[in-house]
Amino acid sequence: MRRLFVLLLLLLCSPALGLRLVLLSDFNGSYGSTTYPAAVGRTVGRIVGEWKPDLVLSAGDLIAAQKASLGAAQLQAMWQGFEQNVRGPLQNAGIPFAFALGNHDASLALDRHEAAAYWKNHVPELHFVDRANFPFWYSFVAQNVFVAVLDATGPKVGAEQRAWLAAQLAAPVAQNARYRLVMGHLALAGISREKNKVGEVIAEATALRAVLERGNVTAYIHGHHAAYYAGRLGKLQILSSGGIGGRDYVGFAGTARSVVTVLDVQEGQIKLTAYDADTGAVIPNSSLPPRIDGLGGPVFRVESLK
Structure with missing residues (x-):
């Protein structure tokens, strides 16, 4: 039975044209x-009416929690607001929403309890590989893309998760996929000026990077810094998701903007098209800094993910 399951997942991972993803993160109030x-x-209107992706990805901060004075009733009301404004419209359009939980979603004990309760009743329609620890960490496939999601709601991504990730990436369903993406909220290196400090990036970034590089990961996708940037950190590609509001890049004042990104999965690359979520205009890749020298960097700009 396990052999049949793996074969079915490999079929789902077989190369297919036209897979489109949208990346939307850090949009809480x-x-x-x-x-x-x-x-x-x-942005949700453009996703549903214009871009029409197969899947929306989010690197977290879906609601505005992480405050001890917020009780269960208020947390539930925030998740209901998310349901009405984001997940519900996407669901009605037949677009699944895959996510990593952010620090504002699930870093406090009560926040984690309510996040788990909400997502237990709203499991996305994904081709799961492992969902034993959903919604905190899990994996799935979308056509020729394998995705592993980490619980990086805080700076500690410990040995247990790294071991799980290594096993996921070594499995045939991952190794036979054309692309392997890993998504978590906190970054491996500083991208935005405001978050370029200890506690705002993953603490054991070198150890996690080693797992990602050994697993031949196409890119690590993160949120939290709310500054869109596609780059290379050592041998690893990273995709820093923009946010609604946005923050300045490290060393580049006045660069904050709201960003949503369309990812078109092709045979030789994942093409990235970033949009200013306030004006609707395309953001030229050449307008991004060629290099960002943040904590744990440097990170060098790339044109696409390969």
């Missing part, structure tokens, strides 16, 4: 908010 900035509604 102020603490306790049950509503979202106007750019979120506009």
Whole structure:
């Protein structure tokens, strides 16, 4: 039975044309908010009506928790706001939502309890490989792409998760996929000025990078820094998700902007098209800094993910 399961997943991973993903992260409002900035509604509208992806990815901060004074009722109201404004419209359009939980979603004990309760009742329609620890960490396939999601809600991504990830990446379903993506909230290296400090990046980044590189990962996708950047960190490609609001790059004042990204999966590359979520305009890749020298860097700009 296990052999048959693996063969079925390999078929799902076989190369296919036209797979489109949208990356939308760090779009929560102020603490306790049950509503979202106007750019979120506009972006969800473009996702549903214009881009029409096969899947939406999010590297976290879906709601505005991480405050001890917020009780269970308020957390539930925030998740209901997320349901009404984001997941529900996508679900109605037949677009699954795959996510890594962020520090504002699941870093406190009560936050984690309520996040688990919400997602238990709203499991996305994904081709799961391992969902034993869903919604905190899990893996799935989408056509020719294997995705592993980490619990990087804080700086510690410990030995247990690294061992799980290594096993996932070594499995035939991952190694036979054309692309392997790993997604977590915190970054491996500093990208935005405000978050370029200890505690805002993964603490044992070198150990995690080693697992990612050995597993031949195409890219590590993260949020938290809310500064869109596709780059190379050593041998590993990274994709720093933009956010609604955005932050300045390390060393580049006045560069903050809201960003949502369309990823078109092709045979030789994953093409990236970044959009300013406030103006709707395409952001030229050449307008990004050629190099970012943040904590744990440097990171060098790339044109696409290969």
